[in-house]
Amino acid sequence: MNTTYTAEAMGVLVFRTNIRFKKDLAMIAPVLDKQPGVQRWNVDREDTDKVLRIESRTLRPEEVIHLVTRAGFDCEELPE
Amino acid sequence: MRIRDEKKICQLHQKAIEMIVREGLDGFGINKLAKAAGVSPATIYIYYKDREDLIIQTTRRVADVMLEESLRDFDPAMSLEEGLRKQWHNRAAHFMKNPLDVEFMEKMRYSHLYDKVAVHLYTSFKDVMGKFYHNAVARKELTPLPIEIFWAVAYAPLYQLIKFHTQEKAFGHQKFTLTEELMEQTLQLVLKALKI
Numbered sequence: 001m002n003t004t005y006t007a008e009a010m011g012v013l014v015f016r017t018n019i020r021f022k023k024d025l026a027m028i029a030p031v032l033d034k035q036p037g038v039q040r041w042n043v044d045r046e047d048t049d050k051v052l053r054i055e056s057r058t059l060r061p062e063e064v065i066h067l068v069t070r071a072g073f074d075c076e077e078l079p080e
Numbered sequence: 081m082r083i084r085d086e087k088k089i090c091q092l093h094q095k096a097i098e099m100i101v102r103e104g105l106d107g108f109g110i111n112k113l114a115k116a117a118g119v120s121p122a123t124i125y126i127y128y129k130d131r132e133d134l135i136i137q138t139t140r141r142v143a144d145v146m147l148e149e150s151l152r153d154f155d156p157a158m159s160l161e162e163g164l165r166k167q168w169h170n171r172a173a174h175f176m177k178n179p180l181d182v183e184f185m186e187k188m189r190y191s192h193l194y195d196k197v198a199v200h201l202y203t204s205f206k207d208v209m210g211k212f213y214h215n216a217v218a219r220k221e222l223t224p225l226p227i228e229i230f231w232a233v234a235y236a237p238l239y240q241l242i243k244f245h246t247q248e249k250a251f252g253h254q255k256f257t258l259t260e261e262l263m264e265q266t267l268q269l270v271l272k273a274l275k276i
Contacts, residue, residue, distance in 0.1 A: 014125040044130035047110050053125050078122040 010039055013061055016049040018074045031071050035059075051078065089127055092117055093138045097184045100135075105191055110134065132193065139188050139197045142181045147205045149174040156211035160221040161271055163212050168238050168267055172258065175242045223276050233273055237266050 019028055025043060032041045037058040044051045052075065054064060061077045068075035095117040100108050110131055114121040128134040154166045175182050188194050213230060216222035222230075245258035 012126045014122045042129055044110065044125075046131045047121075049111060049121065051110070051121065051125055051130070053129060078120065078125070080120055080122050 010055040010057055011059075013054045013056065013059065013064055014078045015052045015054075015061075015064060015068070016074075016076045016078055017043065017052045017068065019043045019050050019052060019068075020045065024073065028068065028071055028073065031067055035067060049078070084127070088119070088123070092119070092124065092127070092134075093141055096134065096138045097142065097180055100187060101180055101183045105135070105187065105193075108135070135188075135193055136197055139185070139193070140200065142185055143197065143201050145178075146174060146181065146185065147201070151205065151208060154208070154212075156208050156215060158212070159219075160216040160275065163216070164234060164271065165264075165267060167235075168263060171235070171238060172242060172263065175246070179246055220276055222274055225274075230274070234270060237270055238263070241266060 019025060025045075028043075032038050032054070037056045039055040039057070041052065041054045044053065052064075052068065065075045065077065092113065096108070096113055099113060099116060108131075110121050110124050110128075113134075114124055117124075124134070128137065150167065150170045152170055154163065154170065156163070158166065188197070210227075213222070213227065217224050225233075241258050241263065244256045247256075
């Protein structure tokens with residue numbers, strides 16, 4: 001596994017979502033993949049909060065919430 | 081920008097180990113860990129991609145320490161007797177000092193995640209131990225054996241004694257304490273079996 005800690009140089013944004021199934025992932029993937037500013041993203045589907053984690057230097061949480069909800073999912077920033 | 085906090089990471093690893101040993105892998109989650117460690121889930125996701133990433137990184141850390149301590153002051157050029165004694169002492173010391181880590185690795189070994197960890201772990205360790213074995217065979221100290229057989233005879237007795245020790249009793253209610261003398265006595269039996 002190639003674990004690099006990009007978190008220092010990169011902002012990490014985390015959101016509670018209802019992205020639960022593979023088919024949900026397939027729906028959200030194109031949106032996030034083509035969004036400029038998203039360096040890496042993943043959804044922890046094993047977690048109860050189905051956490052969407054995004055590494056980005058430029059994106060603001062509101063922009064992500066807008067994108068994800070427009071694709072039809074719940075999305076709420078996890079408090080620090 | 082958030083700064084990587086080593087102390088926080090260590091504490092998260094420690095808590096994760098405790099929880100997984102106590103409750104198993106199935107019920108383990110970022111949320112639970114966050115509660116137990118007194119941090120927010122968001123903080124944990126700064127450092128780890130997801131649940132699996134956290135478990136894998138924790139396992140690698142535990143295993144790295146284990147292997148490092150087992151190789152401390154060990155030289156593959158040592159004689160069979162000297163080298164085995166060093167290994168036994170190093171391992172026993174580590175096991176006694178970190179019983180929770182050992183229990184954790186035991187749990188991980190039977191998990192589907194273990195393969196993802198193992199591939200990266202044992203390369204240098206295997207290399208050193210392989211050299212030790214081949215040196216001993218070349219010096220005609222050691223009966224050539226399939227490596228698994230060598231391993232089983234060389235280390236299983238030690239691990240069983242450690243188990244008795246940490247369970248604090250062997251048979252019945254008698255308390256068992258692994259002493260230097262008992263370890264040496266057992267080591268001599270093992271050497272007798274392995275030596276040409």
